[in-house]
Every structure is written in C-alpha cells, then in structure tokens.
Amino acid sequence: MSDIAIEIRGFSQYFGQVRKINGLDLDVRRHEILGIIGPARSGKSTFLCALNRLNDLVRGSRHEGAIVVEGRDIYAPDVDVVELRRRLGMVFATPVPLPRSIYENVAFGARRAGVRRRDELDAIVRDSLEKGGLWEEVLDRLESSGQKLSGGQQQRLCLARILAVKPEFILLDEPTSGLDPISTMKIEESLRRLKKDYTIILVTNNTKQAARVADRTAFFLNGGLVEVGPTAKIFTAPDDRRTDDYLRGRFG
Amino acid sequence: MAGPKKAGAGNRLERNDRLIRLALLVVAFSAVSVLLVITVFIVGQGTPIMFRYGFKSFLAGSDWYPSEKLFGLWPMIVGSLFVTAGALAIGVPFGLSCAIVLTEFASKRVRGLIKPVIELLAGIPSVVYGFMGVVILVPFIRRTFGGPGLSVLAASIILGVMILPTVISISVDALQAVPPSYREGSIALGATRWQTVKMVLFPAARSGIIASIILGMGRAVGETMATIMIAGNAAEIPRSLLAPVRTLTSNVALEMGYATGEHREALFATGVVLFVIIMVLNTIANATSAKRRKAP
Numbered sequence: 012m013s014d015i016a017i018e019i020r021g022f023s024q025y026f027g028q029v030r031k032i033n034g035l036d037l038d039v040r041r042h043e044i045l046g047i048i049g050p051a052r053s054g055k056s057t058f059l060c061a062l063n064r065l066n067d068l069v070r071g072s073r074h075e076g077a078i079v080v081e082g083r084d085i086y087a088p089d090v091d092v093v094e095l096r097r098r099l100g101m102v103f104a105t106p107v108p109l110p111r112s113i114y115e116n117v118a119f120g121a122r123r124a125g126v127r128r129r130d131e132l133d134a135i136v137r138d139s140l141e142k143g144g145l146w147e148e149v150l151d152r153l154e155s156s157g158q159k160l161s162g163g164q165q166q167r168l169c170l171a172r173i174l175a176v177k178p179e180f181i182l183l184d185e186p187t188s189g190l191d192p193i194s195t196m197k198i199e200e201s202l203r204r205l206k207k208d209y210t211i212i213l214v215t216n217n218t219k220q221a222a223r224v225a226d227r228t229a230f231f232l233n234g235g236l237v238e239v240g241p242t243a244k245i246f247t248a249p250d251d252r253r254t255d256d257y258l259r260g261r262f263g
Numbered sequence: 264m265a266g267p268k269k270a271g272a273g274n275r276l277e278r279n280d281r282l283i284r285l286a287l288l289v290v291a292f293s294a295v296s297v298l299l300v301i302t303v304f305i306v307g308q309g310t311p312i313m314f315r316y317g318f319k320s321f322l323a324g325s326d327w328y329p330s331e332k333l334f335g336l337w338p339m340i341v342g343s344l345f346v347t348a349g350a351l352a353i354g355v356p357f358g359l360s361c362a363i364v365l366t367e368f369a370s371k372r373v374r375g376l377i378k379p380v381i382e383l384l385a386g387i388p389s390v391v392y393g394f395m396g397v398v399i400l401v402p403f404i405r406r407t408f409g410g411p412g413l414s415v416l417a418a419s420i421i422l423g424v425m426i427l428p429t430v431i432s433i434s435v436d437a438l439q440a441v442p443p444s445y446r447e448g449s450i451a452l453g454a455t456r457w458q459t460v461k462m463v464l465f466p467a468a469r470s471g472i473i474a475s476i477i478l479g480m481g482r483a484v485g486e487t488m489a490t491i492m493i494a495g496n497a498a499e500i501p502r503s504l505l506a507p508v509r510t511l512t513s514n515v516a517l518e519m520g521y522a523t524g525e526h527r528e529a530l531f532a533t534g535v536v537l538f539v540i541i542m543v544l545n546t547i548a549n550a551t552s553a554k555r556r557k558a559p
Contacts, residue, residue: 063451065447065450065451068447068450093453093454093455094453096450096451096452096453097452097453100451100452101451103444103447103448103451105444107442107444107445107447107448109445109448109449109462109463109466109467110445110463110466110467111466119449119452119454119462120452120453120454122462123452123453123454123458123462124453169448172452173452176452176453
C-alpha cells in the first residue's frame with residue numbers, strides 16, 4: 012500500500028463558463044497535514060469542495076480530469092456521494108452549529124448513520140468532543156444550544172461533529188479565519204493530535220498557520236498549483252519566485 | 264452669532280420630530296382602537312343574553328331554536344372545531360410537502376411556474392370555492408359515500424384547499440430564511456437531502472412553520488361563505504364525517520338578516536364565542552411555539 016491517499020490528476024472545475032481550477036495535479040499523503048495557501052480566488056476552497064463533491068450542489072458545475080481517493084475515482088458513476096461526504100468531513104470558515112443542543116449537533120451524524128442506543132451515542136459524543144478539544148468546556152451543559160457557544164467553541168463543535176461520523180479525511184476551509192489567537196491555537200493543537208488518525212487538508216489564508224501545523228504546503232495561484240513541498244522548504248527556499256513573492260507579501 | 268441660530272434650527276427639527284412621532288402614534292393607535300371598538304361592541308351586545316340564560320345553557324346546550332328561545336351553541340362550536348380540524352388534517356400535510364418540494368427539490372423553472380399559481384389560489388373569492396364544492400365535490404361525496412353530500416367532509420376538503428396558499432407561502436418563506444450554510448453543513452456531514460430537511464431545516468424553520476399553521480387555522484375558523492354553501496348548515500352535532508354541520512360563522516351569517524330582539528343578541532353572543540375560540544387557539548399555538556423555541 013502506497014502512502015498516497017488522494018491523487019488528483021489533470022483536474023479542472025468549471026461553474027458555467029468560469030474555470031475555477033485549471034489542470035491540477037497533486038497528491039495527498041496518508042496521515043499528513045497538507046496546508047494549502049494562496050491568494051483569494053486561487054481555487055483553494057473550490058478544490059476542497061471538489062474533494063467531497065460539494066461542488067455538485069452548484070448549478071452549472073462541471074469538471075475534467077480525475078480525483079482518486081484510496082484507489083477509487085470519486086466521480087465514477089457508481090460512487091455513493093453521501094458516503095463519500097461522510098469519509099471526507101468538512102469544516103467551514105464560518106462555524107455553523109445546527110440549531111440544536113451541543114449533544115444533538117455531535118450526535119447528528121451518528122444518528123444519521125443508524126446509531127440508536129443512548130449509551131453508544133453518549134460514548135460517541137464524548138469521544139468526539141474530547142478529540143475536538145471541547146469536552147472539558149461543555150461537559151456540564153451538553154443540552155444547551157450549540158449556537159450559544161463562543162465562535163471558537165462553535166468551530167471546535169463543528170470539528171467534533173465531523174469526527175463523530177468517523178471520517179478518514181478532514182477538510183478544513185479557513186477554520187480559524189474568524190477566531191481570536193487563543194481559539195486558533197486550540198484548533199491547531201487539536202489538528203496536531205488528530206494527525207495520527209486522519210489525513211488533514213487545511214486551506215488557510217494565514218500563511219503562518221500553514222507554517223505552524225502543516226507537514227507539507229501547497230501554493231495555489233489562479234486555479235493552479237504553483238508548487239508543493241515540505242513546509243520548511245516552501246517557507247525558506249521555495250523553487251518558484253511567485254511563492255516567495257506571496258509569502259513576503261509582494262502581491263496577493 | 265452662529266451658535267444661537269444653530270440651536271434654533273435644532274429646536275425646530277426637534278419639534279418636527281416630536282410632531283411626526285405623535286402623528287405616527289395616532290395612526291398606530293387607530294389600528295389598535297379598531298380592534299378595541301369591535302371587542303367592546305360585540306361583547307357589549309352579546310354578553311347580556313349569556314348572563315340572562317346562563318353560560319352553561321348557552322355553551323353546552325345542544326338545541327338551537329331561536330323562535331322557542333332555545334339558544335344552545337354547542338352544535339356550532341363542535342361544527343367549527345370539526346371543520347377546522349379537518350381542514351388542517353388535509354391542508355397542513357399537503358401544504359408542508361409542497362413547501363419542501365418548492366424550496367428543496369424543485370428546479371428554478373418548476374418553482375417559477377408553481378409559486379405564482381399557488382399565490383393565485385389565495386386570490387380566488389371564497390364563493391367560487393363554495394361553488395366548486397357544490398357543483399363537483401358535494402355530488403361526488405353523495406354518490407361515492409352516501410349521505411346528503413353537504414357535510415363535514417366536503418367543508419374540510421374545500422377549506423383544506425383554501426388554507427393551502429397561506430400554509431405554503433409562509434412555510435416557503437420560513438424554509439428559505441434558513442441560512443444556506445446549515446444546508447451545506449448538513450450535507451457535508453453526509454446527510455441526504457431528506458435527512459437535511461427533517462433534521463436541520465424543519466427545526467430551524469419551526470417557528471415560521473407553526474405560524475403558517477396558525478394563520479391557516481385562523482382562515483379555516485373564520486371562513487364563512489364557502490362553509491355555508493357546502494357544509495349543510497344543520498344546527499345539530501354531526502354524527503359522522505358525512506353529516507351536515509353548521510359552523511359559528513355560518514350561524515351568524517345565515518340568520519343575521521332577519522334576526523331581531525333576543526335572537527339578534529344570541530347571534531352577537533355567537534360572535535363572542537368565535538372571538539374567544541380564536542384567541543384561545545392563537546394563545547395555545549403561540550405558547551407551544553415559544554416553549555419549543557426556548558428548548559435546545
């Protein structure tokens with residue numbers, strides 16, 4: 012078994028006439044945190060939404076090329092999209108707790124997957140909240156609304172909610188863009204801990220965040236990959252001048 | 264020199280502001296006062312007779328023979344409740360399903376076609392609904408199920424259709440007001456469209472959906488013309504869905520034209536009962552929706 016979990020080959024994504032991703036080639040390795048950086052409109056978020064086929068929901072969405080997850084093309088006709096989205100859990104930039112209790116937010120996915128027994132659900136909720144680094148803060152108020160938590164707590168709730176459905180991959184779309192530094196730090200700690208069990212793709216506008224947590228970093232520009240490599244190399248000695256310019260704040 | 268001038272302008276603006284605020288207050292209050300006038304008038308005209316004959320004989324009495332001074336409203340109260348419950352049993356499931364299809368599953372083109380048609384449904388005069396009932400539905404029920412045809416069932420079906428536009432358009436608004444991020448979040452968790460509707464959209468839009476049902480209920484309780492035409496109007500407690508029935512509103516509308524003296528007062532008393540029923544229904548519905556909103 013190779014250590015490549017996701018292969019992206021010549022992948023392009025169109026919305027109507029607009030091409031958001033252009034001939035992307037990229038590998039994602041198992042149990043790594045792959046950081047994706049790049050200016051706005053470089054196709055980072057579109058790339059994440061291609062991986063779990065959330066782009067399908069957009070009218071006029073169309074793609075070329077292939078994305079192969081654990082040996083299977085996810086755009087093959089016999090792929091169960093709902094199952095795919097469970098395997099690739101996604102955390103959005105804006106935390107969106109469902110309008111229900113903390114407990115129900117986390118139990119949502121498990122219930123959907125058919126878990127009915129209360130003790131099993133309890134165990135899943137606790138385990139997921141612990142992994143998401145939120146358990147200590149909410150253990151005495153699991154029945155209060157998920158929407159009453161602070162922004163950082165909400166984001167960790169969303170992370171825990173993903174973990175409850177036992178995904179293989181975690182996709183994060185600028186998960187800390189609206190958070191204070193301490194909440195950001197807590198999320199990053201959780202990610203480092205989660206790395207040994209999950210493969211994580213982290214899209215971030217904060218290049219320092221990629222430098223802090225990513226094993227490898229990819230630099231996107233105008234819907235294409237400029238370069239990808241070990242984070243230390245990208246940040247100290249990138250091969251491409253555009254990467255260097257972006258990291259030094261010369262454009263973008 | 265500039266100082267006092269400015270202050271003068273400020274005072275004038277402030278005075279205008281006060282005047283406008285006062286004018287708006289008067290306008291707003293006049294709307295409320297209409298309700299007040301109606302309440303005082305109906306209660307003033309309707310309650311004396313209730314006191315004279317006793318509340319019990321009025322509300323629980325099952326005989327309505329105004330010429331013999333028997334004013335029992337119980338058959339009409341039961342009639343209104345039956346017909347309203349029937350209308351909700353038909354209109355709410357249809358209306359909510361339709362709202363879900365329109366917001367979640369229909370393509371833009373289908374939605375653009377269906378929504379205006381449903382809104383048109385609200386603009387059809389109730390006498391037309393009644394006419395359709397008399398000409399098509401009543402004979403159909405008579406032929407298929409027996410009985411006079413003019414019945415609880417006929418009234419429930421027609422009223423169920425009449426409340427559809429209310430239920431649908433308000434539920435659609437409520438469902439569309441749910442932030443798209445809830446949908447995305449749920450779908451990204453591996454939920455299907457239907458699970459998303461059931462577990463996320465419904466809870467999120469609950470208060471709006473309950474409001475749509477309350478308003479539909481109000482319309483069904485208050486509808487007069489269509490019920491008169493198709494419910495049969497017999498002032499008896501209906502024994503089955505196929506029996507004719509008279510609602511509170513029908514009672515007033517049918518007899519007000521010729522009623523005098525105590526009979527007339529008794530019709531006002533009918534109005535009082537109708538008023539109270541609607542108030543109670545609204546309060547119950549509001550209370551449940553508020554309680555649910557408070558829960559997680």
